[in-house]
Amino acid sequence: xxxxxxxxxxxxxxxxxxxxxxxxxxxxxxxxxxxxxxxxxxxxxxxxxxxxxxxxxxxxxxxxxxxxxxxxxxxxxxxxxxxxxxxxxxxxxxxxxxxxxxxxxxxxxxxxxxxxxxxxxxxxxxxxxxxxxxxxxxxxxxxxxxxxxxxxxxxxxxxxxxxxxxxxxxxxxxxxxxxxxxxxxxxxxxxxxxxxxxxxxxxxxxxxxxxxxxxxxxxxxxxxxxxxxxxxxxxxxxxxxxxxxxxxxxxxxxxxxxxxxxxxxxxxxxxxxxxxxxxxxxxxxxxxxxxxxxxxxxxxxxxxxxxxxxx
Amino acid sequence: xxxxxxxxxxxxxxxxxxxxxxxxxxxxxxxxxxxxxxxxxxxxxxxxxxxxxxxxxxxxxxxxxxxxxxxxxxxxxxxxxxxxxxxxxxxxxxxxxxxxxxxxxxxxxxxxxxxxxxxxxxxxxxxxxxxxxxxxxxxxxxxxxxxxxxxxxxxxxxxxxxxxxxxxxxxxxxxxxxxxxxxxxxxxxxxxxxxxxxxxxxxxxxxxxxxxxxxxxxxxxxxxxxxxxxxxxxxxxxxxxxxxxxxxxxxxxxxxxxxxxxxxxxxxxxxxxxxxxxxxxxxxxxxxxxxx
Numbered sequence: 001x002x003x004x005x006x007x008x009x010x011x012x013x014x015x016x017x018x019x020x021x022x023x024x025x026x027x028x029x030x031x032x033x034x035x036x037x038x039x040x041x042x043x044x045x046x047x048x049x050x051x052x053x054x055x056x057x058x059x060x061x062x063x064x065x066x067x068x069x070x071x072x073x074x075x076x077x078x079x080x081x082x083x084x085x086x087x088x089x090x091x092x093x094x095x096x097x098x099x100x101x102x103x104x105x106x107x108x109x110x111x112x113x114x115x116x117x118x119x120x121x122x123x124x125x126x127x128x129x130x131x132x133x134x135x136x137x138x139x140x141x142x143x144x145x146x147x148x149x150x151x152x153x154x155x156x157x158x159x160x161x162x163x164x165x166x167x168x169x170x171x172x173x174x175x176x177x178x179x180x181x182x183x184x185x186x187x188x189x190x191x192x193x194x195x196x197x198x199x200x201x202x203x204x205x206x207x208x209x210x211x212x213x214x215x216x217x218x219x220x221x222x223x224x225x226x227x228x229x230x231x232x233x234x235x236x237x238x239x240x241x242x243x244x245x246x247x248x249x250x251x252x253x254x255x256x257x258x259x260x261x262x263x264x265x266x267x268x269x270x271x272x273x274x275x276x277x278x279x280x281x282x283x284x285x286x287x288x289x290x291x292x293x294x295x296x297x298x299x300x301x302x303x304x305x306x307x308x309x310x311x
Numbered sequence: 312x313x314x315x316x317x318x319x320x321x322x323x324x325x326x327x328x329x330x331x332x333x334x335x336x337x338x339x340x341x342x343x344x345x346x347x348x349x350x351x352x353x354x355x356x357x358x359x360x361x362x363x364x365x366x367x368x369x370x371x372x373x374x375x376x377x378x379x380x381x382x383x384x385x386x387x388x389x390x391x392x393x394x395x396x397x398x399x400x401x402x403x404x405x406x407x408x409x410x411x412x413x414x415x416x417x418x419x420x421x422x423x424x425x426x427x428x429x430x431x432x433x434x435x436x437x438x439x440x441x442x443x444x445x446x447x448x449x450x451x452x453x454x455x456x457x458x459x460x461x462x463x464x465x466x467x468x469x470x471x472x473x474x475x476x477x478x479x480x481x482x483x484x485x486x487x488x489x490x491x492x493x494x495x496x497x498x499x500x501x502x503x504x505x506x507x508x509x510x511x512x513x514x515x516x517x518x519x520x521x522x523x524x525x526x527x528x529x530x531x532x533x534x535x536x537x538x539x540x541x542x543x544x545x546x547x548x549x550x551x552x553x554x555x556x557x558x559x560x561x562x563x564x565x566x567x568x569x570x571x572x573x574x575x576x577x578x579x580x581x582x583x584x585x586x587x588x589x590x591x592x593x594x595x596x597x598x599x600x601x602x603x
Contacts, residue, residue, distance in 0.1 A: 106409060
């Protein structure tokens with residue numbers, strides 16, 4: 001086994017041990033962190049590795065959340081098919097948005113994705129009789145059951161979140177170390193040169209965006225099923241900013257950056273909100289501080305200093 | 312009421328939206344045009360203008376019009392100063408890299424929102440209009456202050472127009488917009504132009520907010536819609552084109568008024584956001600911009 005694989009497996013093992021042994025307050029926190037980390041890991045594939053700075057990932061997250069939550073609410077679906085449908089919905093949404101948005105690049109791409117996400121969030125509000133609108137809806141308890149495990153209990157909830165994150169993390173590791181992973185980095189570094197080497201940038205970027213959408217959709221669906229609530233606030237701009245924040249903090253273009261950033265940011269906000277209620281200020285200050293002083297994030301800095309081969 | 316008066320009412324509401332929007336959007340457009348910076352915190356500068364107007368009108372005794380005029384002078388100045396500081400402390404040090412500045416202004420947006428929430432509170436509060444004057448039409452009555460808003464916005468826009476086309480400062484700004492390096496080679500202090508432009512853009516947003524706050528109330532989250540609509544207007548009008556921005560503000564403001572009145576405000580916003588995304592995808596120079 002390569003050193004990188006050992007490191008990632010060790011991180012997964014440590015997370016599992018932490019979740020099973022720490023008091024239940026932290027188990028619940030960790031479950032939430034791992035769901036958000038799955039979201040961020042997928043975001044990092046698009047942003048960190050391929051250079052696609054999207055401001056619309058909330059749309060993929062919410063697509064997963066509603067595609068899992070609405071059937072559970074309206075037709076009493078159980079968790080397994082809801083989770084699958086949510087994942088698929090995230091990817092489908094990314095495909096639809098990407099087909100249009102990837103015709104643009106850079107700042108235009110950011111604005112187009114932002115606008116699509118905004119339109120999607122407003123659409124959720126517009127059909128409020130069916131989606132629950134602003135207030136959202138509670139996922140019925142019957143749907144929160146996966147293979148006999150009740151998703152409202154602390155430990156099974158954590159284990160499901162961990163399993164999803166583990167699959168996502170190892171898949172991301174395999175992806176970025178594959179041939180296609182090098183194509184992704186090539187597109188980020190110099191799209192024209194990549195095109196000259198015979199790579200079709202549009203097709204490759206679309207593929208990355210759809211993969212990223214699967215991650216976001218799975219995370220959104222899991223969030224709804226594990227925590228029992230779906231609402232339009234999850235489609236808001238904030239949920240596009242959060243994965244970007246996690247990735248910038250942990251390290252853009254590092255496989256573990258998403259989970260490191262999500263964990264740090266979660267506990268930072270916890271600490272901050274016990275001192276003051278100014279959590280938005282913390283988010284803002286971290287964002288500004290990162291772009292000013294540490295644009296590579298923690299793992300990016302470590303990679304530059306100590307371990308050049310860190311994926 | 313019959314259809315005609317309804318339409319008239321919708322168009323009048325739309326005119327007010329268009330007036331306020333064109334001011335805010337021209338500010339955003341100036342910043343983008345000259346500095347190539349997409350300022351996500353623009354909506355918060357708008358909000359700050361309204362909040363400062365509330366503080367100022369509360370502090371200044373005397374007739375409402377005096378307090379209002381004071382707010383109209385003080386709020387844009389304070390907000391402009393804050394923007395200049397943000398430019399010097401943050402944006403300049405990022406070298407105006409487009410993507411990094413977007414992330415930084417997102418951070419700025421959160422910080423300003425939190426500051427407003429902490430120091431001003433979560434309530435929406437009214438600001439007294441400078442005068443009470445009711446206009447009675449045959450079908451409905453309306454506040455005369457709305458006509459004042461439209462008039463004041465037109466005056467301010469003309470002032471910006473004069474500034475950009477007739478003064479040395481405007482010439483310098485336009486030169487920087489066309490080619491920053493050549494401008495620097497000709498001895499223009501580009502850093503100062505950027506700082507001034509950012510302050511001017513923020514000040515315009517604040518002025519727009521002071522004008523509209525007697526109609527709409529001040530609230531710490533009120534910056535969201537103006538930001539979204541300003542983006543829409545600036546993109547449809549063609550990034551960096553002032554004339555296009557004003558035309559687009561008229562179109563968006565009026566159609567927003569009409570669609571909101573006859574269908575639903577949410578639907579109006581959905582259509583506008585989708586329109587703007589499509590414009591960026593298929594006609595990136597804007598509907599009124601020339602292809603460069």
